[in-house]
Amino acid sequence: KVLVCVVGARPNFMKMAPIIRQLQAVRHLITPYLVHTGQHYDQAMKDTFFQQLGIPEPDKDLGVGSGSHAVQTANVMLRFEPVLDEVKPFAVLVVGDVNSTIACGLVAVKKNIPLIHVEAGLRSYDRQMPEEINRILTDQISDLLFTTERAAADNLIKEGISEQRICFTGNVMIDTLLANCQQASSLAETLQRYGSKQLVSEKAYALLTLHRPSNVDEPETLARLIRVVGDISEKLPVIFPVHPRTQQKIAEAGLLSMLPEKRVIMLPPVAYLEMLGLMQAAQLVLTDSGGLQEETTALGVPCVTLRENTERPITITEGTNSIVGTDPAKIMQCVDDVLSTGGKSGLVPEYWDGNAAGRIVDEIVRRYQLAG
Ligand code: UD1
The missing domain is CATH 3.40.50.2000 (Glycogen Phosphorylase B;)
Incomplete structure (x- = not known):
């Protein structure tokens, strides 16, 4: 059972790294297939991140590069569709809120492939932000939505998303941070x-x-x-x-x-x-x-x-x-x-504990009944 996992831009890489690692631990149940859209392509914006975070070379690099939002989004869509035809995944997993997130999400759902969104439900309520549009649209079309903080579920429920699809698992970016602090x-x-x-x-x-x-x-x-x-x-x-x-x-x-x-x-x-x-x-x-x-x-x-x-x-x-x-x-x-x-002295939020990706992968196995 193949799960297509998508990254596109710098902030995606640290979110995907722990998910890929957890997926490798359940290799007998799920085969991850990593797609890099190429939205960020500079060595400084991509290669060093892959190396430092131990992300395997992508199975497919779509090489889209820069462009206007329309051009970038359209190019990702055009190049992503044949990948799904070839790989036939049981689901597509996207993270964050960049143009690659919505572009790949849209292609997946139009092919009736379930979409999984990690970092769902965040809202600035500022629609001038390109990421806000990407967040709202990606959440609307997702089958399974993983959230990083409890307020995210309230935002999603207000937008008519059923509670059963929402799962609070914590912050994968903090998994990466804790794993790399030393x-x-x-x-x-x-x-x-x-x-x-x-x-x-x-x-x-x-x-x-x-x-x-x-x-x-x-x-x-x-x-x-x-x-x-x-x-x-x-x-x-x-x-x-x-x-x-x-x-x-x-x-x-x-x-x-x-x-x-x-x-x-x-x-x-x-x-x-x-x-x-x-x-x-x-x-x-x-x-x-x-x-x-x-x-x-x-x-x-x-x-x-x-x-x-x-x-x-x-x-x-x-x-x-x-x-x-x-x-x-x-x-x-x-x-x-x-x-x-000395500034605000804060608390570390619930489930920002280094184990978010583990909870996500467990839930994917359960929801899609992959354990037989
Ligand atoms: C994107 C994300 C943003 C994220 C940011 C992190 C969207 C809508 N925005 O914005 O949410 O916070 O990444 O970096 O997806 N460029 C390079 N080399 C690269 C990539 C880009 O030189 O590897 C230059 C290009 O001139 C390009 C510009 O940076 O036009 C912007 O890149 P783009 O990917 O369009 O958006 P970001 O501003 O990076």
Whole structure:
């Protein structure tokens, strides 16, 4: 019985790694068939992640690459369909909320192949976010929906999804985080590896990531954010691994000069173990990423989220996350609070315990009666 598992973009890789590992443990019941859509294709965005996370080479690489949302989604669909014809899986498993998630999900259900969605039910209630559309649509067409926090089931039930399809199993991304904490690269190793000669001490810098279209595609918003990062860097150094789309937008908008070279260390996109080390050693994290909000909560590191909303509310109610938006005064206020008080001390949410993938695979075996 073949289960097609789909990854496409960087945040998918750490979610799929523990699922593949658990599937390998029940090889007599399920044969995993890994498809990489190729949405992220750079070595920095893909290969090092596969190596560090021990993900096997994909059985199929669709090689779609970049493009507009329509082009990217359509290309994934066109190239994914023949794979299902050839492999004839009993189900397709997708993770997260990227374009590859909805594209492959849609192809599967149109062929009457059950769709399994891991990380279902998260809602920012902001339909300007491409990921929000991907989340809503993927959940609507899924047969089995695995959630990371309890509020997700309420969102799904409100959208008419039957409770029987929803299963709270916890956070697979935290499985990966806990499995790799000991192997994380040290701060010094990472700075050296990426050719930075600057000295920064542990727990005395801010780690920054930015890539949401709403923050980087609009030149005024981007300029506002970059300016406040410059201001923050006067208080403590900032380490900034730059996503390719952000790199391009900063260059286009001529904003590089706002980031003092000695105080803001810009790195290319870093690999998983480097990012984990950078998070662990940071005094605080500034980000618009979804994943980092969860990872900082699991690590107990204060997180300042540069967005107006979050689809991961448990990181606010239980974790170390604060939502501040893009108003420079509010961002500065929050950073000052963290620097003076040490920031929120959070709890690690229920089932963020390193065993989520095991629970997911057990449930798949049970639901699809694979144990005979
Ligand atoms: C995608 C996801 C987003 C996720 C992010 C993590 C969607 C809608 N968005 O956004 O949810 O948080 O990945 O990184 O699926 N590029 C490269 N090399 C690559 C991949 C991309 O240079 O390997 C550049 C291209 O110029 C491309 C741009 O980055 O146009 C954006 O890539 P894309 O995959 O379209 O979306 P992301 O912004 O990465």
